[in-house]
Amino acid sequence: xxxxxxxxxxxxxxTPDKTAKAVGSGGLEVFATPAMLALMxxxxxxxxxxxxxxGEGTVGTLVDITHISATPLGMQVSCESELIEIDRKRLVFRxxxxxxxxxxxxxxxxxxxxxxxCFMAKVNSK
Numbered sequence: 001x002x003x004x005x006x007x008x009x010x011x012x013x014x015t016p017d018k019t020a021k022a023v024g025s026g027g028l029e030v031f032a033t034p035a036m037l038a039l040m041x042x043x044x045x046x047x048x049x050x051x052x053x054x055g056e057g058t059v060g061t062l063v064d065i066t067h068i069s070a071t072p073l074g075m076q077v078s079c080e081s082e083l084i085e086i087d088r089k090r091l092v093f094r095x096x097x098x099x100x101x102x103x104x105x106x107x108x109x110x111x112x113x114x115x116x117x118c119f120m121a122k123v124n125s126k
Contacts, residue, residue, distance in 0.1 A: 001051060002091070004083050008047035011078045012039055014071050014099075031071035036079075036105050037063060040095040043081040044109050048091060058091065058111040059119070065107030071099040081109070089113040 012018070018035035020026030025034050041060050048058050071077055077099050085092035089112050097105040 002048065002083065002086060004086060006047055006051075006083045007080060008043055009078055009080045010039060010043040010046060011076055014073050014075050014077060016073065019073065028070075029073055031075075031077060031099075031104070033067045033105075036067055036077070036097050037065060039077065039079045040065065040081065040097065040105070040107075040109055041111075043079040044091075044093040044095060044111055047081050047083060047093070048111065048113070052113060055116055056113055057116045057119075059114055060109065060111050062110035063107070065095065065105055065109070067105045069099070069102070069104040071104055075099050075101075077104065084108075 014031045016022055018032055019029045020032040021029050023032045023034050025032045045058050077097055079097045082094045083091060084094050091111045093109045095107055095109050
């Protein structure tokens with residue numbers, strides 16, 4: 001059952017494909033903001049999924065994050081997501097990313113609970 005206060009953490013390594021230079025968000029070989037955001041979304045989705053009914057999932061709808069510090073190639077990055085609000089099908093998470101030296105990003109992320117089949121039927125009808 002989903003309830004506020006649930007937390008989940010995922011860890012990843014900064015590899016060349018996750019750099020600003022590789023994803024086009026900058027020219028340097030440091031952990032890209034889009035890669036940090038993807039880790040935050042992945043962590044939040046992973047927190048929610050075990051608590052959903054069969055056939056349900058979540059989709060990201062809003063992100064408000066700050067990338068505070070750069071992280072070099074090879075370093076580990078961890079993201080913690082905490083469920084801080086539930087409003088019917090809307091879930092709000094506090095997300096924090098840290099590398100081996102400290103906090104590198106933080107913010108809020110919103111996801112909605114959806115029925116996977118209904119959602120895809122609507123998407124495919126476009």
